[in-house]
Amino acid sequence: MQLEIFQVDAFSSVPFGGNPAAVIPLQQWLPDDVLQRIAEENNLSETAYFVRNGEAFDLRWFTPAVEVDLCGHATLAAAWVLFEQLGEQAEVLRFNTRSGELRVSRNADGLLAMDFPVKQPVAVEIAPGLLEALGLSEARALYRTDDYVLVIDDASLIEGLKPDFVALSSFDVRGIAVTAAGRGFDFVTRWFGPRVGVNEDPVTGSAHTSLAPYWAERLGKNSLRCEQGGARKGQLQCDVPGNGRVIISGRGALYLRGVIFI
Incomplete structure (x- = not known):
């Protein structure tokens, strides 16, 4: 089996900045253990996979060790690949994820804006050993x-x-x-x-x-x-409109495009 892979430096306008993520478009989902092993082999903080689902995309993220509920930089990388490499024409991309629907739009100069739910931080006592660590x-x-x-x-x-x-x-x-x-x-x-x-x-x-x-x-x-x-x-731009959402904006830069053989 051959799978196309992109490596995108998210939150950077040039390679070697920001945060690298692998992005792998799929026609259909592979077994979870295969998705995890590919992410482990990539050895990046996140590997994003997406499958088209009607007018939206199902999106999942894997670190080298586990699948995670939410990843911003790999979402931006996936959107960048769809817009800039795969010719997606939609004004707003909709991703179905374990954290609900996420939307990413692109403005005229290529800045990508991700619409995420707020997670309001709650004050807690400083955990013993945290400062020392x-x-x-x-x-x-x-x-x-x-x-x-x-x-x-x-x-x-x-x-x-x-x-x-x-x-x-x-x-x-x-x-x-x-x-x-x-x-x-x-x-x-x-x-x-x-x-x-x-x-x-x-x-x-x-x-x-x-x-x-x-x-x-x-x-x-x-x-x-x-x-x-x-x-x-x-670098990121964050906007908090007060409606329970956070708009997180940034750019992407392509580092690698290739083929995985499994």
């Missing part, structure tokens, strides 16, 4: 959705974080986002997910469904410029 001595607050969202006051500490990934994998959350205001953006973030097989994700679109509503409320603005990453970074 991140190499931090203090934090402003901790919030929880699918992830822990740890807010710190000094954005300069974000760049130098060197987490203990074994220790982080013991926390019962999808991942840990460390975020702060400033450094030329409304807020900056790094995201660590060793529990789902991704030690660090350069740009995590889905994490911004929690990050954006937090920062929108704290900063008193509903349009936010964001950056995520350590050595490798990407």
Whole structure:
């Protein structure tokens, strides 16, 4: 069997930036174990698969270790492939996913806008051992959705974080986002997910469904410029219109197009 594969750097306008995702269009679903093994072989933080379903697409995401409920950068990559490589003419792409229907539109200059549901973060006590695992001595607050969202006051500490990934994998959350205001953006973030097989994700679109509503409320603005990453970074635009949705926008760049033989 031969399958077409694309590798797209999401949330970047040029290769080698943002967050790489594999995108594999399918005519019909393969067995789950095959989808998982392909994602493991790709060894990227996410591999996205889609199958056309009427006027929409069924979309699934796999890390090298597990299938996940929501992935922003691989959704953007899948939409970019449909628009820019496969000639999709629809003004808005509709994806059926484990997180409900997701919509992606494209504006005149190629910016892709993803319409995701808000995940409102809830304040919790700072978990014992969390700061030590991140190499931090203090934090402003901790919030929880699918992830822990740890807010710190000094954005300069974000760049130098060197987490203990074994220790982080013991926390019962999808991942840990460390975020702060400033450094030329409304807020900056790094995201660590060793529990789902991704030690660090350069740009995590889905994490911004929690990050954006937090920062929108704290900063008193509903349009936010964001950056995520350590050595490798990407940029996002997040809009929080107050209707229970987050509009997460970014660009994509093609790195690879090829064929898988299985």
